[in-house]
Amino acid sequence: MIPALDGLLGRMTMYRLTLALLLVLGAEAFVLSLAGLLAYTPAELGGTLAAAVGGTIIGTRLMALILRLRPHGESSLITGLILFLILFPSSTAAGLGGILVAGVAAGASKFLLAVRGRHIVNPAAAGAVVATLLGVGAAAWWVANPYMLPVVAVGAALLLYRTRKLSMAAVFLVVALGILLVGLVQGGMTVVAGLQLVLASYPVLFLLGFMMTEPLTLPPLRWQQWLFAAIVAGVFALQLSVGPVFLGPEFALVIGNTVAFLMGQRRGVRLAFTGSRQLTPTSTELVFAPARPVRFRAGQYMELSMPHRGADSRGSRRVFSITSAPQQHDAVTFGLRTTEAGSSFKKALLDLPKDARVTGTVVGGDFCLPRDPSVPLLLAAGGIGVTPFISQLRDLAARGEERDVVLVYVVRGAQEIAFRDELSDLGTRVVLFLPAGADVPPLPEGWVHAGLEPTAEDLLAAVPDLPERTVLVSGSPRFIGDFRSTVRSAGVSRVRTDAFLGY
Numbered sequence: 001m002i003p004a005l006d007g008l009l010g011r012m013t014m015y016r017l018t019l020a021l022l023l024v025l026g027a028e029a030f031v032l033s034l035a036g037l038l039a040y041t042p043a044e045l046g047g048t049l050a051a052a053v054g055g056t057i058i059g060t061r062l063m064a065l066i067l068r069l070r071p072h073g074e075s076s077l078i079t080g081l082i083l084f085l086i087l088f089p090s091s092t093a094a095g096l097g098g099i100l101v102a103g104v105a106a107g108a109s110k111f112l113l114a115v116r117g118r119h120i121v122n123p124a125a126a127g128a129v130v131a132t133l134l135g136v137g138a139a140a141w142w143v144a145n146p147y148m149l150p151v152v153a154v155g156a157a158l159l160l161y162r163t164r165k166l167s168m169a170a171v172f173l174v175v176a177l178g179i180l181l182v183g184l185v186q187g188g189m190t191v192v193a194g195l196q197l198v199l200a201s202y203p204v205l206f207l208l209g210f211m212m213t214e215p216l217t218l219p220p221l222r223w224q225q226w227l228f229a230a231i232v233a234g235v236f237a238l239q240l241s242v243g244p245v246f247l248g249p250e251f252a253l254v255i256g257n258t259v260a261f262l263m264g265q266r267r268g269v270r271l272a273f274t275g276s277r278q279l280t281p282t283s284t285e286l287v288f289a290p291a292r293p294v295r296f297r298a299g300q301y302m303e304l305s306m307p308h309r310g311a312d313s314r315g316s317r318r319v320f321s322i323t324s325a326p327q328q329h330d331a332v333t334f335g336l337r338t339t340e341a342g343s344s345f346k347k348a349l350l351d352l353p354k355d356a357r358v359t360g361t362v363v364g365g366d367f368c369l370p371r372d373p374s375v376p377l378l379l380a381a382g383g384i385g386v387t388p389f390i391s392q393l394r395d396l397a398a399r400g401e402e403r404d405v406v407l408v409y410v411v412r413g414a415q416e417i418a419f420r421d422e423l424s425d426l427g428t429r430v431v432l433f434l435p436a437g438a439d440v441p442p443l444p445e446g447w448v449h450a451g452l453e454p455t456a457e458d459l460l461a462a463v464p465d466l467p468e469r470t471v472l473v474s475g476s477p478r479f480i481g482d483f484r485s486t487v488r489s490a491g492v493s494r495v496r497t498d499a500f501l502g503y
Contacts, residue, residue: 009162009477015074017162018210021155022081025143028151029085037147044089051096052087053080055103056127062104063111069307075123079106082124082210085143086203086250087131098137105130115268118361119216121257128250139250144203156209163213164497167222172208172229179237207236207249212256216317219260220364227263232256269294269302269360271332273352279418282339283384284350285323288358293329296322298395299388299498300365302332306358308348317361318345321387321474321498325394332360335387335418367472367498368392369403375470376404378463378492380454380483382475383411388498389474390419393426406431406463410454410479414441431462454483456490467491474498 009017026049032038033045040048056079057071064071080103087099106127113120131137143152160169177198184194198204212218212232219228235252245251271288279285296302300322307316320334338350352358369377369392379389389407396403410433411417423430424444431450434440440449451458460466471492473483480497487495 005161005481009158014159014162014215015078018159019074019078019081021158022078022085022210025085025148025151025155026081028148029143032147038142038145040089040142041091044091045084047091047096048087048089048099049081049084051099052083052103053077055100056080056083056107056123057103058100059104059107060110061107063108067111069111075110076107079103079110079123079127083127085206086124086128086139086141088138088140089142095137098131101134101136102127102131115261119214119257120261121254122211122214122217125211125250125253125257129254132245132248132250139248141203141206141249143206144201146200149200149205152205152209156205159209159213163215165213165225168212168225168229169208171226172212172233173204175230175233176204176237179234203249207232207253211253217257217260219263220362221263222366224260224263228256228260231259264362264364269332269363271304271358271360273354273356273358274331275354276350279335280416282337282416283335283418284338285333285335286349286352288332288334289330290332294332294360294363296326296363297368298322298326298392299368300363301367301388302334302360303362304334304349304358305361306345306348308344316345318349321391322363323387323390323394325391325398327395327398335384335390337384365498367474367496369396369472370470373401373403376465376468378406378408378466378469378471378487380408380471380473380475380487381410382473382479382483383416384418385473385475385479385498386418387474389472390422393423393428397426405429406469408450408454408459408463408483409433410475410483413438420444431459433458454486456486459487460490467493470494470496472496472498 029038030042030045033040033042057076060071060076083099083102083106087102088095090096090099106123109121109123109126110119113126128139132139160166177195180198180202181191181194184197185191212229219225232252235247235255236249240247270291274287274289276284276286301319302322303317303319305317320336322332323335324331324333336346338346367388381389386409406429407423408431409417412435414434427446430447432443432447433451433454434449436452443449448462450462466487467490469492471487471494473480473495484495484497
């Protein structure tokens with residue numbers, strides 16, 4: 001079940017998944033309205049939808065035209081649909097005008113409230129806040145109702161699982177539900193009745209799943225994301241007011257986003273392209289010279305921003321694992337697959353001329369080795385998923401630190417073994433898996449060919465102490481799901497995975 005879900009979700013970018021779920025919610029809203037199960041008529045919903053989406057597109061395209069940038073169509077639709085689901089529906093000229101203002105403000109905020117192409121606050125929340133402060137509109141969060149709850153809950157769960165933000169969600173739910181339930185119980189309601197009321201009538205799940213997972217406004221480290229979730233949950237659940245302004249969920253999110261921005265890396269990393277080398281027939285390592293040394297931990301990623309002509313729906317920002325060691329101050333390197341169909345970003349990246357400039361917007365991630373060097377490790381890489389591990393192994397060698405490390409490497413063929421010579425020089429113990437029909441080449445000392453694909457039996461035969469090891473897994477969502485299930489069945493209890501967001 002889990003591997004199939006990982007494979008299905010892994011084939012969709014997060015923009016596409018979010019957009020699809022919002023479209024389902026929008027369609028459900030019209031069905032419920034026609035059935036008389038919503039307080040708003042189809043005409044009110046239709047006008048609100050047109051004003052919210054239209055205003056967002058206008059604001060986005062206007063600012064993109066002024067700044068000579070390419071607008072992101074899917075992002076505009078997502079923002080407009082979220083506004084549609086949270087603003088008070090209306091069919092009057094004044095009401096629709098306020099919704100239009102919110103949409104324009106939301107679209108413009110992507111450029112005006114941004115640093116190095118990264119949003120400081122969630123655009124939809126920004127639009128709702130502007131409309132409220134101007135007195136032309138307000139957020140009703142009508143998406144929070146019992147009839148829409150099942151779809152909202154499933155959608156939120158999918159987005160939280162896909163972005164690997166379940167621990168962040170747990171923090172938010174504990175804080176928000178705890179505060180709200182205490183107040184309701186003190187008012188005479190039972191815990192069960194209070195929980196039903198909160199989940200059915202408060203936008204807890206929609207705010208969490210559809211808005212807090214927006215990657216461009218999240219801090220980079222897990223503990224920072226927990227703090228962000230606690231701040232948003234606290235402001236949301238305490239239901240505070242500043243003068244005549246009620247701090248609703250949209251204000252809670254804007255406050256949390258602002259704190260998250262202050263926690264993140266606010267100075268852009270300026271990189272100059274210096275060259276590349278072919279790793280395998282389908283992967284390449286790119287080399288950049290940083291304007292100043294980049295601080296990171298081995299296993300972390302960097303988001304690269306590179307506006308380019310003909311940008312597709314994936315946009316002009318992508319996340320790549322860093323392959324260089326933190327001690328290498330004169331260069332930062334990234335390994336990537338070079339056969340990804342339809343990725344305009346990668347095509348532009350591979351066509352970079354020497355000394356071309358690229359901006360690193362975020363350095364982050366928690367996919368790092370345990371700090372205790374006595375912990376035995378098994379690193380499992382599916383194809384180009386080896387990239388964070390090569391950084392970690394280079395780091396260990398640079399520091400002269402010896403660890404008990406086994407690398408399980410699953411590739412499609414012998415020619416797809418990236419970093420083969422370097423892994424051999426580093427003395428890494430490698431357990432190799434090749435598919436049926438692939439020739440097994442002569443292997444370096446310390447390497448073993450363990451089978452066609454990793455099974456619990458083959459892994460235990462190659463690594464008898466597997467259950468005592470901490471396992472780190474990197475690769476495609478399907479590979480991660482399959483391998484995690486396999487090692488769990490082999491008795492492993494400590495498994496950490498590298499999230500591939502695919503935005």
